[in-house]
Amino acid sequence: MKKISILIPVYNTERFINRCVLSLVRQSIGVDALEIVLINDASTDNSLDYLYAWEKEFPDSVCVINLEENVKQGAARNLALQYTAGEYIAYLDSDDWLVPQALELLYDKAKETDAEIVAYLSRDVSVEEQEQKGDAIILDSDTDSGLEDVFLVINDITDRIVLFFSGISQRGCWDKLYKRDFVIAHDLKYTEGIFDEESLFTIPALMHVKKYYLMSKYLHRYSDNPMGTCSSLSQKMEHIHDNEITWMQVYDIFRREKLLKKEPELTEALFVHNYFNRSLMNNHACGLIYDADGIRHLQKTVKRLFPHYRENPILTNMRSYPYMEKLLNMNVGADDVEKFYKELTEWEKIVGNEV
Secondary structure, X not given: OOOEEEEEEEOOOOOOHHHHHXXXXXXXXXXXXXXXXXXXXXXXXXXXXXXHHHHHHOOOOEEEEEEOOOOHHHHHHHXXXXXXXXXXXXXXXXXXXXXOOHHHHHHHHHHHHOOOEXXXXXXXXXXXXXXXXXXHHXXXXXXXXXXXXXXXXXXXXXXXXXXXXXXXXXXXXXXXXXXXXXXXXXXXXXXOOOXXXXXXXXXXXXXXXXXXXXXXXXXXXXXXXXXXXXXXXXXXXXXXXXXXXXXXXXXXXXXXXXXXXXXXXXXXXXXXXXXXXXXXXXXXXXXXXXXXXXXXXXXXHHHHHOOXXXXXXXXXOOOOXXXXXXXXXXXXXXXXXHHHHHHHHHHHHHHHHHO
16 A cells, blocks of 8 residues: 555646656655556646656556546546545645655654644745746755644544634645545545635545644645636636635535534634635635625625524634624625725735634
């Protein structure tokens, strides 16, 4: 059995994919310990040629899945999971990369602690720095953050609230190593057919995890790519509802697994905060603006599903709550959208890591 399976959806990233895979085959844990699953999501550039070249060079460690139709990252990741057999699973975007010792450090810590999830830190790298250093940038092994690691064993609801709201966990999937048996046991899947797909996987994972380790080292490098998802989203208004779609599916999981009754305050706070806040702020950051009907739909959905949200101490203790409450209850007609977004801009200034 391979120690770690790394799943990488690829769509038109011929400029970056070699750097990404190179950072994996040069990992200190050894390429023989890895299962690198590369999913070509119907790329229209030369990405697939590069993937097959890597598979040919490392046939025992690299597997290429070629999709004839573009299904986006969620469906690609769900499909790729069926091809994995590693003891642990990691996800990586094809324009990002890992520092040379990352997977060895993560695997050793996972085995030492028996944590189902081992998280780590990411550092943004500008386009200018990437162009200046070229592929040699993957040799950068500076991981120091000056912060202590955190090992959280979750025994009660207080511990889980700490996990979600203390800043030690993030919504993304690509900054974590997961025990494969844990992923399979809880049938963790991504939303399919949209861009904002990760919460459907990560939120239930964080609701079920019992041992969570945050390794406070910069093991991941995030490519600050101006042609990334946010840039493409800004041209595609049809994706303005993606976060709503994902969080309605998260709500269905909460309901189906009886988490709404088991952890009512936590699930309510997670939904209201992420469905309402993230739908507004994430889209706003990408230049996508709701019209009056869209804003009212967000407001009505929150109040329909959670009519007593004002009594939730997790929500009301957030520093951004007064702004959220104001926007949730603002009467918004066609002439009020500009006023609404003026208030939203003020809210964004104080939210910080609450998003």
